[in-house]
Amino acid sequence: MKTYVVTGGTDGIGKALALEYLERGQEVLVVGRSAEKGEAWLDAARERDAAGRAHFVHADLSLMAETRAAIDGIRSSFARIDALVLCARHFRTTRLVTAEGLENTFAHFYLSRFLFSHHLADLLEAADTPVILNVAGPGGGGEIHWEDLELALEYDGQRALAQGGRLNDLLGVGFAAERPGTNVRYVLLNPGVVSTSFSGQYSPNVAAQIDAMRQSAQSVEEAIVPILKVLDAPPAALLSAFVRGEPLSPHGPGFEVEEARRLHEHTARLLGQ
Numbered sequence: 001m002k003t004y005v006v007t008g009g010t011d012g013i014g015k016a017l018a019l020e021y022l023e024r025g026q027e028v029l030v031v032g033r034s035a036e037k038g039e040a041w042l043d044a045a046r047e048r049d050a051a052g053r054a055h056f057v058h059a060d061l062s063l064m065a066e067t068r069a070a071i072d073g074i075r076s077s078f079a080r081i082d083a084l085v086l087c088a089r090h091f092r093t094t095r096l097v098t099a100e101g102l103e104n105t106f107a108h109f110y111l112s113r114f115l116f117s118h119h120l121a122d123l124l125e126a127a128d129t130p131v132i133l134n135v136a137g138p139g140g141g142g143e144i145h146w147e148d149l150e151l152a153l154e155y156d157g158q159r160a161l162a163q164g165g166r167l168n169d170l171l172g173v174g175f176a177a178e179r180p181g182t183n184v185r186y187v188l189l190n191p192g193v194v195s196t197s198f199s200g201q202y203s204p205n206v207a208a209q210i211d212a213m214r215q216s217a218q219s220v221e222e223a224i225v226p227i228l229k230v231l232d233a234p235p236a237a238l239l240s241a242f243v244r245g246e247p248l249s250p251h252g253p254g255f256e257v258e259e260a261r262r263l264h265e266h267t268a269r270l271l272g273q
C-alpha cells in the first residue's frame, strides 16, 4: 500500500486525486483548512469502507505555524511517503496579511509548499519511486518582484498568483539543486483551465470572469487523467514540468538555477532556517 499526502485535498483537483487513490486501496492523508470539508472527506471514505486508510489534517496553510504543525503531525504518523501532492490555492482580489505578517498568497501558495517539500523530503526518500507533484503554473511567465515579493507596493491578485507560479518553478529547481543524490522526482504541473471550486475572494468583475472561464474549462475528471499518469509513473528525471499533459523543459528561461538558489536562501532566512 502506498501513502499519498494531498494539500488542498478537500476540493477541486486535489480532492479528485485523493478520492481516486483511496478507491484504488491506497492510504491518503488530506490537508485542508475547512473542518466541514475535512469531515465530508472522511464521510466519503466511510462510504467506501476505507475509513482506516483516510486521514485529515486540519490546517490553514497561509500560517507557517499551522503548516509546521501539520508537517509534524504527518511525520509522527508515517515513516514513508510515496507521493506529496501540493494543491492548496486561494485567490485574493484584495491583499491580505496573515496574523504572522505575511501576504496570504505568498504564504500559502509558495512558503507552505517550500516547507512541505523540504521538511517531508526524508520521508519521501524512504519510498521506491517518490514524487512531489506541485500543481501550479509552470510556463506561466509571471514576474518575480525580488524587492517586493509580498507585493506590498502594488498588489494585484492575478500578479500574486502568477508570481507564485514562478516561485514554485524555482522551488522545484532549488529542491533538485539542494538535494544532490535524492531519489525524489519533483514534478511541476499546470493542469490548464479546470472547472473547480476556485477557492478565493473575488471582486464581482473577477467572479464574472471566472464564471465565463468555467464554460470552456475542462472538468476535474478530464483534468486528472494526465495527472494520474504522472503520479502513477513518475518521470525518471529528477525535475520535470508539464502543461496539460505535455512536457515542458524545466531548464529554459524561468528555471534558472542561480535564481532558484537566491530564492532558496531568501526563503530559508525568512523562515528562520
Ligand SMILES: NC(=O)c1ccc[n+]([C@@H]2O[C@H](COP(=O)([O-])OP(=O)(O)OC[C@H]3O[C@@H](n4cnc5c(N)ncnc54)[C@H](OP(=O)(O)O)[C@@H]3O)[C@@H](O)[C@H]2O)c1
Binding pocket: 007, 008, 009, 010, 011, 012, 013, 014, 031, 032, 033, 034, 037, 059, 060, 061, 062, 063, 086, 087, 088, 089, 090, 108, 135, 136, 137, 190, 191, 192, 193, 194, 195, 196, 197, 198, 199, 200
Ligand atoms: N483550476 C484551474 O483552472 C487551475 C489552473 C492552473 C493551475 N491550477 C492549480 O491547481 C491546484 C488546484 O487548484 P483547484 O482549482 O483544483 O483548487 P480549488 O478547487 O480552488 O481548491 C483549492 C483547495 O485548496 C484549499 N485551500 C485554500 N487555501 C488554503 C489554506 N490557506 N490552507 C489549506 N488549504 C487551503 C481549499 O480549501 P477551501 O475549499 O476550504 O478554500 C481547497 O481544498 C492549485 O495549485 C492551482 O494553482 C488550477
